[in-house]
Amino acid sequence: MTLELFDTHCHVHEIAVALTPVHDKWHADRVERSAGSVLDAARAAGVTRMIVIGTTLADSELAMQFAQNHDGVWASIGIHPHEAKNYTTPQKSNPGGLSSQASKVGILPEVLERFRQLATAAKVVAVGECGLDYYYGHSPKEDQEAVLRMQIELALQHDLPLSFHVRDAFDDFWPIFESYQGVRGVLHSFTDSQANMERAVAQGLYIGVNGIATFTRDEVQLVTYRTIPQHRLLLETDAPFLTPKPFRGKVCEPKHVMQTAEYLAALRDESVEHLAESTTANALKLLKLT
Template identity: 35%
Template sequence: MFFDTHTHVNVEAFELDLEETLQRANENGVTHFAVVGFDTPTIQKSLELSALHDNIYSIIGWHPTEAGVYTKAIEEKLQQQLIDKKVVALGEIGLDYHWMTSPKDVQEKVFRRQIAISREHCLPISIHTREAMEDTYRILKSEMFYGGIMHSFSGTVEDMYRFLDLGMHISLSGVVTFKKAVDLHDVAKKVPLDRLLIETDAPYLAPVPFRGKRNEPSYVRFVAEKIAELRECSIQEIAEATMKNAKELFKLR
């Protein structure tokens, strides 16, 4: 049984076949989902889905590419939404220096503000970092928070150990199945089993053999299979460990 700890089935790519997508996931052993909302419409859709499905949970927050439009009104609304009992983390938040839709100082301000909000609500955080590993580490090291996830981790083993020291979990996506992702292969071998999570980031980052196509939660199995291959263990061991880790981090029974 698998827990897809980061999926975006709340976006337009799944508008026409969402129920079929969820059914395929269940048929492939995906029993739990964390649906991530990152702006006003996707946050609302995430909350709607988690209200409708017992096995869907919400992670909601303001994405760094949207930092430039973060306002007091948005924050007040987010504060209200975080009270929802199906919300298990605040995210995805962080820094994105690839798209640079907002200046670095604006991204950092919104990032730090949301970390503070996560403390108020005693929620873990889900971190997006793209071409901003050092600044992400610097900020997290200087803040207090209730644990969290390095979503779709893309760093080296050395980066991994630094974030583990801050209390973070390492979440691996379909990228770990890519032939040239040698740093991630090393991470998959060395990350402590009790700090490992798996995800799809669907509809993005589809694993081999679906690379380049729309990703979906049922494909999280291929992430688990690759990690098991690299660690020379059973897929059941990966499934059980990552399920346990997710439930403990999200405070689920």
């Protein structure tokens, strides 16, 4: 049986502009890479499908184009919480219709309009990454909340799942999340507590696990990874970051989903075939792909 793995969160589309210094992270290990070589290596490793994730408006446009130009690649459009401050404006009456209840800032109207268009584009299957990041705090909390709410509302309007990035911020995330009905999605790069994992599962969310699982020294974290219900587990890389063992020091690529799959299968006492099959089926179901 050939394994089919699904990288549900990576940033491979950025290779298309990786010759500019700001994206030099794709060449941090001085290995020559192109979109073609990375996709070929992924397929050879059984990673037959992936989602490329937008972190700004321009980056989301790039993700959409990249997905449209490559088989087995779909796009998620979104604004990372670090970037939230670049998309907000002092709140007035809210003529846009996507009401950001309880927040003092609104979203720039032209940004809303473009995201609404992107949400209906071919191969756009999700919204995010979006969420709250209080660990770095690169954007004020109220900006992060407004931009998160905008994306939840966009996803609900278009029946799309969300890729959530939540770091040191679950106390504020849950009340926002629970103020909506019918939100679907995944907690990407999950490293939080057993309690928050269980709360997410109870809310119907999926849990995305990446290379961190292979190199964490946190025993409690490993117990949490072991107990994620099978029907809620997704695999991802977050490439070019978070390279799993034994390839630490190399730039992470979607092909490295395999190392995380092998590590998790051993941790969870199951075959890698079973893990691959169930996580790929979970991804297809969440993203409504066949």
